[in-house]
Amino acid sequence: MTEILYMKDNDSNYIKEFEARVVKTKDNYVVLDKTAFYAIGGGQPSDTGLLRWNGGESKVIEVTKKGIIKHHLEGGIPPDGTEVKGILDWDKRYGHMRMHTAQHIVSGVVFDEFGARTVGNQLYHDKARVDLHPIKLDEEDLTKIEKMANDIISQELEVSIYTETRAILLSSVDVERSNLDLIPEHIENLRVVNVKDFDICPCAGTHVRNTKELGKVNIIKKDNKGKERVRITYVLE
Numbered sequence: 001m002t003e004i005l006y007m008k009d010n011d012s013n014y015i016k017e018f019e020a021r022v023v024k025t026k027d028n029y030v031v032l033d034k035t036a037f038y039a040i041g042g043g044q045p046s047d048t049g050l051l052r053w054n055g056g057e058s059k060v061i062e063v064t065k066k067g068i069i070k071h072h073l074e075g076g077i078p079p080d081g082t083e084v085k086g087i088l089d090w091d092k093r094y095g096h097m098r099m100h101t102a103q104h105i106v107s108g109v110v111f112d113e114f115g116a117r118t119v120g121n122q123l124y125h126d127k128a129r130v131d132l133h134p135i136k137l138d139e140e141d142l143t144k145i146e147k148m149a150n151d152i153i154s155q156e157l158e159v160s161i162y163t164e165t166r167a168i169l170l171s172s173v174d175v176e177r178s179n180l181d182l183i184p185e186h187i188e189n190l191r192v193v194n195v196k197d198f199d200i201c202p203c204a205g206t207h208v209r210n211t212k213e214l215g216k217v218n219i220i221k222k223d224n225k226g227k228e229r230v231r232i233t234y235v236l237e
């Protein structure tokens with residue numbers, strides 16, 4: 001029902017404003033024919049921003065995706081058929097993109113070095129946390145993870161986004177490292193995020209074009225979350 005403008009490639013992740021038409025309205029939300037707003041999911045928060053139309057403006061306070069993509073508004077609701085302009089809170093969204101790409105790198109490093117999987121993650125615009133299992137980490141290990149992640153980032157690797165069939169992906173990635181085994185079987189075509197020569201995994205999130213946009217990973221916190229489950233929190237400097 002809604003065309004998602006940031007799905008098809010990497011450049012589309014940088015769409016900050018777009019034109020769309022309202023195709024459905026209800027008490028406090030609208031559905032658009034297309035959108036560049038990210039709907040909450042996969043550990044990445046919803047985008048926020050503005051919808052503007054001839055004679056009106058509302059805040060987009062949250063975007064959700066349960067069957068249909070709903071833009072929850074604060075302010076007036078534009079009537080069905082209205083042409084609107086969507087404007088993203090770009091600083092926040094760009095923060096999510098940087099944190100998300102960094103997460104793929106941190107998760108890849110941890111898998112390669114410790115054999116642990118990423119079993120949970122939550123991104124914010126200024127920090128992110130990753131839950132790892134099975135693993136035990138001391139201070140030295142955290143320094144090692146930082147160093148390995150920063151070595152990869154400093155190579156200024158290109159990040160690309162494209163669609164791949166499950167069959168091709170299965171033949172080219174480790175199903176546990178990429179969490180491909182968690183994607184429901186019936187999904188045949190997968191959106192893939194590829195950090196050049198380091199990490200390929202299915203993901204519907206938004207990402208930067210090149211690791212040089214990330215800065216440096218700094219792990220600021222480690223929490224033990226149960227048997228061999230560790231949560232690390234990082235920022236980007």
Ligand SMILES: [Zn+2]
Nearest residue numbers: 100203204205
């Ligand atoms: Zn992801």
